[in-house]
Amino acid sequence: MTLTCASLIEKYTDIWRDATVHPFLQQCQAGTIQLSQFNTWLVQDYLFAVECARMLARLVGVAPSDHLDILLSGLVSIKDELQWFQRNAATRNLDLNTQPQPTCREYCHLMASAGQQPYAVQAVAIWAIEAAYNQAWRKHSPMPEPYTEFGDRWGNSNFSAYVDELARQADAAIAVADKTQHQAAEAFFLDIARLERDFWQMAYQG
Template sequence: MNCQQLTVTHKQAWHSATNHPFLLDCRSGNLQPAQFNRWLEQDYLFGIEFTRFFAATLQAAPPNHFDILLSGLTGIKAELCWFHTTAKERNLSLHNALLPAGEEYCRFLIALSHRPYPVLATILWGIESTYSVACREPMASPYDQLFSYCASDTFKDYVHQLEQIADEALTSATEETQSETEAEFLIMCRHEKAFWQMAYEAVA
């Protein structure tokens, strides 16, 4: 089993995670500012927990994977700075409480922290890959600028490298760990779909 096989075997779940109406509205320019703002506020809070999950993955990783993983820290730092800058420009608060979709996604990451490395590496790739795939089609202004990093070649290359190390980890994993990884991948897809949807429900 490898990462691409997961996306093919679970094509519908992957499609739902990477082609949500939230993203379609970003591409058409129909997304309402309040919907984007709520997503941004919540995604910042998720980003905090994602950073801790990244640290857990790095801690479990073999040394020959360090270079690729450590290269991602620059992107995480830039993303967290981007949240602060964009929130200030849009007069938003980054201190609101997590909504249910975000809270459940964060609990999912926390629960994964002590799982086998192949599980962590695959979920790390999966989360980053959803953004890379979601942003591969042009978005309307101003969302084209706001999602520019996820659409960049630099980010695409990084996600490809994450895929390579996740595949390497899965190749040597036991059947039990591979099955566990597949199950967690499906859960991750459901959380991604719910997180996009949260932007609409929160401002309805």
């Protein structure tokens, strides 16, 4: 079977479901999440987003020129996202200068390690990361206040279109990559799915 982004989700349905359906999201949607749990997730996700920006920037360094437009638009969005996290943290009186929890730290290391991989593998990895959040928030939408803006940020149709473009670019790159790269891309997908599941769980370990 040809390796594509869609084929990875098809092959690992259960693992992908666990990455994108979680009590944290269900409790946000039900309005029953505790403030401290939500805030714990928010701070950890800011720390994640900083490293994700660096990963995207590294992709810009190695991508073919006809893939740059999408990646640069991702960087512009993440610039806005980091400022949005900072505003949100200030309103909630949260200190963003916090230690990452073990899961967040492991996820950040994984993103850093992607920089040693060929472009095709990095392209699959960034798609998996963005697709996980897009699907997770969409599956639990609409979110009630005060979580509506969180659901909208990753569940909106522009972000969905961006994720589709990332998949198209990753598919094109992986189609001409060798077997070693296919195996590495699949391994990254599985690590990302596991870490996404564990990332939601961190909210309860604040």
